[in-house]
Amino acid sequence: MERPRRADARRNEESLLEAAAAAFVASGVEAPVRDIAARAGVGTGTIYRHFPTRADLIIAVYRHQVDACAEAGPALLAGGATPHTALARWIDLFVDFLVTKHGLAAVLQSDNAGFEALHAYFLDRLLPVCAELLDAAAASGEIRSDVEAYALMRGVGNLCIGADSDPRYDARRLVGLLVAGLRQAD
Amino acid sequence: MERPRRADARRNEESLLEAAAAAFVASGVEAPVRDIAARAGVGTGTIYRHFPTRADLIIAVYRHQVDACAEAGPALLAGGATPHTALARWIDLFVDFLVTKHGLAAVLQSDNAGFEALHAYFLDRLLPVCAELLDAAAASGEIRSDVEAYALMRGVGNLCIGADSDPRYDARRLVGLLVAGLRQAD
DNA sequence: GAGGAAGCGGAACCTTGTTCCGTTAACGAT
DNA sequence: ATCGTTAACGGAACAAGGTTCCGCTTCCTC
Secondary structure, three states: OOOOOOHHHHHHHHHHHHHHHHHHHHHOOOOOHHHHHHHHOOOHHHHHHHOOOHHHHHHHHHHHHHHHHHHHHHHHHHOOOOHHHHHHHHHHHHHHHHHOOOOHHHHHHOOOOOOHHHHHHHHHHHHHHHHHHHHHHHHOOOOOOOOOHHHHHHHHHHHOOOOOOOOOOOHHHHHHHHHHHHOOOO | OOOOOOHHHHHHHHHHHHHHHHHHHHHOOOOOHHHHHHHHOOOHHHHHHHOOOHHHHHHHHHHHHHHHHHHHHHHHHHOOOOHHHHHHHHHHHHHHHHHOOOOHHHHHHOOOOOOHHHHHHHHHHHHHHHHHHHHHHHHOOOOOOOOOHHHHHHHHHHHOOOOOOOOOOOHHHHHHHHHHHHOOOO
16 A cells, blocks of 8 residues: 655655546546646656556546446345346446546547556456346346447447537436347347 | 649649548548648648648548438438338448448547537538438337437447447447337337 | 749647656665 | 665656648749
8 A cells, every 4th residue: 555665755646646636627537747747746757657657647546436336336236126227327327427527438438549558447347347237137137138248338438428518418318228228138 | 613723732632532531541530641641742731721620631531421321311211111210220321431430430529629620510411311310200109209319429429439449349239229229118 | 934823842830648867855774 | 963875856858649831833824
């Protein structure tokens, strides 16, 4: 837990996380590294000492919330609802998370080199959870069983792109349609 | 139709369109302007004389195919199928178009400044068509009537992002689920 | 065949991510 | 308390991408 050895290093890492979170709220996840460094009162080099790449900084900022989402999956399954309901609720959580983070969904799916780490982190953490929920719903016969968790997660993520900043586009409703579309005869 | 007055200008515009199309096939829609200029054997300045921005070049390259897609809509409605089937088929056309153009879907939804023109062109041309199909299907009672054409098009476009370059992600199937999800009681 | 302007090329500029390296200052040992 | 080592810092510099600028070329017209 105590990764940085020197006191100033620990302090700077903390400032950076705070500054990045603030910048992401203010200007979206695509806030320039220089802006974040300026907010934190450090040089750009310091960012790269703590976070090898911008994607790693993003991961660090959202790690807690992603983990919380991952942990909510089993809890929903254990709760009384049917597996399909549990799946739908979990996806709602995921969508809420994505939609409230300016531009995160876009960056998640971006095939620009440099964001594989981000993509991979989300997948590592959330894919197993989604697969568990999906399998349970398929096993109960509520949904078709020919959709992979990966495709579903990615589709949901894609639908969340640009969900803010356009009142005409309601990602939540479309995700709802997609999940509803899962209920079909095999 | 004869916009450029000088012969060399007309020739260059033609070369640029060809070079851009080739570059888009080879490296995706995000091919650097410099590469396209080099392919066409012109300077970068020449690109910007003919196409004020990269987005305008993209529009010019795909204009014909977008128009074809737009014109297919009424034809499908006039054909014998039910409105929902016509809508589904038209969306298939749209998806095929997006999926075969490396990265076009991503750029279409990108909120990066500079691509509004592209977004607007697609919307101007295709939104009325989609709305017509959607209204017909809603009027026939086949689908719920609380989904706007804009949201649907955007959702479909979003689902197509990254559809190439990942065999695990089948955009067509997910779009199918989404369209299936439209068939619901109001 | 000249003159003028339309058009051209590509260097230069801006922004953004990332690297590099000379300098600073934290901290363990004395 | 001081010193020396070295982790850590800051920000200039680099790369890549879009866009702008402007001196030169070349086409068209008279």
